Amino acid sequence: MDPEMNSEESRNEALDDEIKSFFDSAPPLRDSNGSCDRVVCVTSGGTTVPLEQRCVRFIDNFSSGHRGATSTEYFLKAGYAVIFLYRRGSCQPFCRSLPEEPLVECFEYTEELNVQVRKSYSEVVKSAVREHCAAIEKGLLLKLPFTTIFEYLQMLQMIGLSMKSLGPRAMFYLAAAVSDFYIPWKSMAEHKIQSRAGPLDMRLVQVPKMLSVLRTDWDPLAFCISFKLETDSQILLEKAGMALKKYKMHMVVANELHSRKEKVVVVTDKGNILVQRDWTRAEDVESPLVKLIVERHSAYIEGSDF
Amino acid sequence: MDPEMNSEESRNEALDDEIKSFFDSAPPLRDSNGSCDRVVCVTSGGTTVPLEQRCVRFIDNFSSGHRGATSTEYFLKAGYAVIFLYRRGSCQPFCRSLPEEPLVECFEYTEELNVQVRKSYSEVVKSAVREHCAAIEKGLLLKLPFTTIFEYLQMLQMIGLSMKSLGPRAMFYLAAAVSDFYIPWKSMAEHKIQSRAGPLDMRLVQVPKMLSVLRTDWDPLAFCISFKLETDSQILLEKAGMALKKYKMHMVVANELHSRKEKVVVVTDKGNILVQRDWTRAEDVESPLVKLIVERHSAYIEGSDF
Secondary structure, three states, X not given: OOOOOOOHHHOOHHHHHHHHHHHHOOHHHHOOOOOOOOEEEEEEOEOEEEOEOOOOEEEEEOOOOHHHHXXXXXHHHXXXXXXXXXXXXXXXXXXXXXXXXXXXXXXXXXXXXXXXXXXXXXXXXXXXHHHHHHHHHOOOEEEEEEOEHHHHHHHHHHHHHHHHHHHHHEEEEEOOEOOOEEOOHHHOEOOOOOOOOXXXXXXXXXXXXXHHHHHHHHOOOOEEEEEEEEOOHHHHHHHHHHHHHHOOOOEEEEEEOOOOXXXXXXXXXXXXXXXXXXXXXXXXXXXXXHHHHHHHHHHHHHHOOO | OOOOOOOHHHOOHHHHXXXXXXXXXXXXXXXXXXXXXXXXXXXXXXXXXXXXXXXXXXXXXXXXXXXXXXXXXXXXXXXOEEEEEEEOOOOOOOOOOOOOOHHHHHEEEEOOOEEEEOHHHHHHHHHHHHHHHHHHHOOOEEEEEEOEHHHHHHHHHHHHHHHHHHHHHEEEEEOOEOOOEEOOHHHOEOOOOOOOOOOEEEEEEEOOOOHHHHHHHHOOOOEEEEEEEEOOHHXXXXXXXXHHHHOOOOEEEEEEOOOOOOEEEEEXXXXXXXXXXXXXXXXXXXXXXXXXXXXXXXXXHHOOOO
């Protein structure tokens, strides 16, 4: 990745063309009937960092994509159009209750009926296919896959630049687990690293923090929420507060690895808000979380002069 | 991973119990009607190596699992029972022609017909579901998933010990891309590695080569085929030849990253055999490869005194 990629020069004609053809090839949002005036870009899943130029080995970040997929469902319910920027193979909206290999596990073949859904899966398969198709057909869900951190950041930039025209009605909900370290292309081994030479010493450098560039350059008026995941609760809120200030986020969602499906703390410049799953209503923690975010986003839109 | 795990002591009562309950929970092979006297364990996909004890980051090996999934289909055709030891999320037998998200891409929902296969996907979905279900129902395909190298090697050991009683009728077709390097548990960071402290230096040590232990200890009479993948063709055949001798394999399949779907070289102690995809018959390179291996396995069984 070129650390200069955020400069004025890089937004040249070639990139403009790329952005244009990128969004030209994305019919759902263009064909939207205009009833939806808010768009959220939800990022989801982990990014990879190659260790070799002809990539055999890479470093990956753990992330099932469950947070992003679930939140996408609640944003759609709240009337948003969603650009779902997701890691290939990660969890998909409306598909959370499916088994690992849905096609071969949920279906059976009989001579009379051909391929049909197994009875035990009929409800989850029905709702997955129905809800997913409906969102795509209404032009409210655009899915864009990535694998490496290079793909992720380039796509995020294009989406940011393209959503600029929406002003404060655009939102970024950055739930993807983005790699902190990478090996610069020039210092990467060309071929597969050989194992007979003994232990392997590697030096990884920090990925430039692109959140600042998103806020100041790509889409300065958008409402921005980032995530901070830690396994050590001692440093979590401190680090989330630092991220809020440093990257000028509107909200930072702090979550701990072991309790992330039960509760999160939303850190804002007006204080911290604990958001917990409501067990009595059999809902996900993303339900009250998205509700809170949508309220704050509404206030943000009303308060702006755009 | 305990480097002593291949010693006599480790095969204690606890492990015996574990193996027993493991195979007790695997009905397909036990319920087999006995018509199938040869069993191949096909390993497939890459293994991961955690970088932190509470794992957020890990190193992964590139492997789609295409070779293992395709070969499994041809071994089933050739009359083998297959134990498919595969990386979660990697390519599945009979599912190679499906899109990335088969459930939401191949199906549609209509009020009248409920969930049904989209016309454009009807043939691939039908054959995937039919062939897969048939193999499982006949007790000829047992699928066991893994993620980390620790899981992979422990499961391989259990399978090896359990297949020992088959003598030379057992085969190991080791197509999984196993990590060469790992970070020992004791030198692993407990919490997520922090990024603000500057560049990250890591020392990875070599994974003990378990192929020797499989050959000498776990299942000494099984017919064993390992794979060697390189991006540098200069060193490929030399390294494959070394693996053949060092790990006492019966065959080593040498493949280059860019041409691996077109051709491979099978290295044996009687010379090298080039195996190429037959374009005129629209077949995979795994078709002639598995044919060659089955022939050699037959000769091996006939030549043994078991």
